[in-house]
Amino acid sequence: xxxxxxxxxxxxRTFTTGGREVSALAGxxxxxxxxxxxxxxxxxxxxxSTLVRLLAGLDRPTSxxxxxxxxxxxxxxxxxxxxxxxSVQLVFQDPRSSLNPRMRVGQIITEPLRxxxxxxxxxxxxxxxxxxxxxxxxxxxxxxxxxxxxxxxxGGQRQRIAIARALAPKPEVLIADEPVSALDVSVRAxxxxxxxxLVASAGLTLIVVSHDLMVVRHLCDQxxxxxxxxxxxxxxxxxxxxxxxxxxxxxxxxxVPRIRGTGGPTQSRG
Amino acid sequence: MSxxxxxxxxxxxxxxxxxxxxxxxxxxxxxxxxxxxxxxxxxxTVTALAxxxxxxxxxxxxxxxxxxxxxxxxxxxxxxxxxRGNLMSMVFQEPMTALDPxxxxxxxxxxxxxxxxxxxxxxxxxxxxxxxxxVGLDDPERVADxxxxxxxGGQRQRAILAMALINSPDLVxxxxxxxxxxVTVQAMVLEKLDQALSVSGAACLFITHDLAVVSQxxxxxxxxxxxxxxxxxxxxxxxxxxxxxxxxxxxxxxxLDQVQPGQRLPVVEDFYAGGRQ
Numbered sequence: 215x216x217x218x219x220x221x222x223x224x225x226x227r228t229f230t231t232g233g234r235e236v237s238a239l240a241g242x243x244x245x246x247x248x249x250x251x252x253x254x255x256x257x258x259x260x261x262x263s264t265l266v267r268l269l270a271g272l273d274r275p276t277s278x279x280x281x282x283x284x285x286x287x288x289x290x291x292x293x294x295x296x297x298x299x300x301s302v303q304l305v306f307q308d309p310r311s312s313l314n315p316r317m318r319v320g321q322i323i324t325e326p327l328r329x330x331x332x333x334x335x336x337x338x339x340x341x342x343x344x345x346x347x348x349x350x351x352x353x354x355x356x357x358x359x360x361x362x363x364x365x366x367x368x369g370g371q372r373q374r375i376a377i378a379r380a381l382a383p384k385p386e387v388l389i390a391d392e393p394v395s396a397l398d399v400s401v402r403a404x405x406x407x408x409x410x411x412l413v414a415s416a417g418l419t420l421i422v423v424s425h426d427l428m429v430v431r432h433l434c435d436q437x438x439x440x441x442x443x444x445x446x447x448x449x450x451x452x453x454x455x456x457x458x459x460x461x462x463x464x465x466x467x468x469x470v471p472r473i474r475g476t477g478g479p480t481q482s483r484g
Numbered sequence: 485m486s487x488x489x490x491x492x493x494x495x496x497x498x499x500x501x502x503x504x505x506x507x508x509x510x511x512x513x514x515x516x517x518x519x520x521x522x523x524x525x526x527x528x529t530v531t532a533l534a535x536x537x538x539x540x541x542x543x544x545x546x547x548x549x550x551x552x553x554x555x556x557x558x559x560x561x562x563x564x565x566x567x568r569g570n571l572m573s574m575v576f577q578e579p580m581t582a583l584d585p586x587x588x589x590x591x592x593x594x595x596x597x598x599x600x601x602x603x604x605x606x607x608x609x610x611x612x613x614x615x616x617x618x619v620g621l622d623d624p625e626r627v628a629d630x631x632x633x634x635x636x637g638g639q640r641q642r643a644i645l646a647m648a649l650i651n652s653p654d655l656v657x658x659x660x661x662x663x664x665x666x667v668t669v670q671a672m673v674l675e676k677l678d679q680a681l682s683v684s685g686a687a688c689l690f691i692t693h694d695l696a697v698v699s700q701x702x703x704x705x706x707x708x709x710x711x712x713x714x715x716x717x718x719x720x721x722x723x724x725x726x727x728x729x730x731x732x733x734x735x736x737x738x739x740l741d742q743v744q745p746g747q748r749l750p751v752v753e754d755f756y757a758g759g760r761q
Contacts, residue, residue, distance in 0.1 A: 473696045
């Protein structure tokens, strides 16, 4: 059997706040093959974001291990994590706070290429200008966007900039934490189409965190449902949607707001 | 006569007179629930703020807004303050910024009561606990004694809702009341809102960009585009048989469940290309 791209064993993460111990992750096991598209769903506080922070090497587990390409990243010091930083890129929920307002879009997007850790992992001859133009085209932004500042763009466009930055070092894995939650419904469709295309064309491995089950259903072929720091149900997305086993998963599915009167499941209200 | 009558409302901002609303007219009857949908920047919130008399001083307003027959435009701050929280109230999107972080929740809710009804603090406390229970908070006594940061997002938003309802206003304006919340919490808050409105009989202007959400609360919907209302109708009619191409686009983008996973989702531009970027 080939080694999965990601493997997590018995991950726990405990935070101490004001003398109290809060367990954010209470024993999570996970495997993700190269090219897989994993959705992680659950309510606020279920541990979704903590889990992806550990996978991205942005935080250390209290106990347990994370392997990426067969190397135990949870045991490596930061200076040896360059390969991970170059291979795994993140897109966050709110492009207003994840883009530096004082940098031009071009600088923002090429910043990962200039990072000391990432730089050494890339071919020596990467042409920053050329790569910038490539990723701007990939996310459907005009070339002159590079000279402008984030505040000149709409929410959907800013999320495209964040995606372009993530793509710049040609990562293998894209982790998106609530990538469309801050966006209008009408803009959401555009960004989801973009993500679908990019993942298919670049052969990315995708990890999506969301509380919106319809978004995850659209993007991901595997699903992990989290509650109180544990994965309570996991498997192929289609089968979990068709036949959820856990009451918690059923409740999450039932909570998705549906439009009345257009053939969807109806509710008598009004 | 309708409870709220807005006619030919136009609003421009600043010296450059940037037009935010362009001849908007609609009315809400007593007890009626009207949804207002549209995307960011279409003018939804400006409409709400104009009704509440909360626009920035650099706004140039023309037209008419009548509540219970009285013209609201041109009223001085004292007259408006007498109506706000009493005849009309508003629920904002972000409950953490709408609540005072240094004040216990019960006192904040009681303040609305004291300002308008002049209720003494003893009876006010009883009424506050009662209304916190009405909006579905399990332990209203504890919530009343808590500071906002000690509550969850859903609890905070229901405390705001209690504040908006405590004086039994005729009109409640909800501006994206569940956008900042989890799906499960959103479902619960919408249910409580639905019940609380039914009990109080208040009319509601419900603002959102999410068509699925509006269909949970409202029977009538207006669609706003670039400061104008482009379509109005019943929820069923609008969603099953939209007329304006922009509305058709909005309805199509909202139906994520109708598209095979991984297939291209329809976008508004497939239906409506006009005048926007």
